[in-house]
Amino acid sequence: SAVISQKPSRDICQRGTSLTIQCQVDSQVTMMFWYRQQPGQSLTLIATANQGSEATYESGFVIDKFPISRPNLTFSTLTVSNMSPEDSSIYLCSVGQGALNVLTFGAGSRLTVL
Amino acid sequence: GENVEQHPSTLSVQEGDSAVIKCTYSDSASNYFPWYKQELGKGPQLIIDIRSNVGEKKDQRIAVTLNKTAKHFSLHITETQPEDSAVYFCAAPIIQGAQKLVFGQGTRLTINP
Numbered sequence: 001s002a003v004i005s006q007k008p009s010r011d012i013c014q015r016g017t018s019l020t021i022q023c024q025v026d027s028q029v030t031m032m033f034w035y036r037q038q039p040g041q042s043l044t045l046i047a048t049a050n051q052g053s054e055a056t057y058e059s060g061f062v063i064d065k066f067p068i069s070r071p072n073l074t075f076s077t078l079t080v081s082n083m084s085p086e087d088s089s090i091y092l093c094s095v096g097q098g099a100l101n102v103l104t105f106g107a108g109s110r111l112t113v114l
Numbered sequence: 115g116e117n118v119e120q121h122p123s124t125l126s127v128q129e130g131d132s133a134v135i136k137c138t139y140s141d142s143a144s145n146y147f148p149w150y151k152q153e154l155g156k157g158p159q160l161i162i163d164i165r166s167n168v169g170e171k172k173d174q175r176i177a178v179t180l181n182k183t184a185k186h187f188s189l190h191i192t193e194t195q196p197e198d199s200a201v202y203f204c205a206a207p208i209i210q211g212a213q214k215l216v217f218g219q220g221t222r223l224t225i226n227p
Contacts, residue, residue, distance in 0.1 A: 004157075031213060042203060043158065043217045092157055096213030103148070103215060105157035 120218025
């Protein structure tokens with residue numbers, strides 16, 4: 001399965017600032033996904049990052065708050081903009097492998113907003 | 115779209131006993147049901163999955179069963195060990211055939227020595 005590296009692994013941020021999370025995959029993949037996991041909660045899909053086109057956002061998530069880049073088939077970034085304490089979460093990058101819906105996840109980026 | 119409900123939210127069993135976690139789904143067209151294990155400080159890891167053309171799948175101490183009529187699937191862990199302690203998530207495709215998943219609420223499994 002693909003190996004996914006996320007940076008930063010954790011960070012403490014000030015309210016009103018923005019932070020960009022990087023996701024690097026060791027193989028080319030068509031689709032990359034960004035999930036949010038709020039403290040003690042389940043995973044919620046934020047958006048699908050497609051190479052060569054704009055990201056597709058799920059209900060409740062907007063591009064202005066979570067801009068995504070996908071410059072090539074192995075890399076993506078998620079920015080959390082104008083952060084508030086409610087944005088304190090683990091943000092997870094994942095990739096799908098083949099047509100079998102098998103998702104592999106990175107270790108996640110734990111953000112704490114003060 | 116798909117909705118997944120998972121029970122129980124916490125489960126504590128004695129080492130060596132079995133653990134069962136259950137999930138129900140809403141979309142009868144869903145055809146893929148994975149289970150993920152998340153250890154502290156790590157991302158979720160796929161441990162087993164099942165597709166709608168089979169009713170049961172086993173991998174050593176782990177098994178998953180699927181009841182399409184009742185729209186529920188379950189994770190069974192036998193001969194539990196301390197390293198089985200983790201949070202377990204079930205999932206189903208948000209849209210049939212898509213790689214996007216919707217997750218259950220999670221079950222925190224604790225194995226008592």
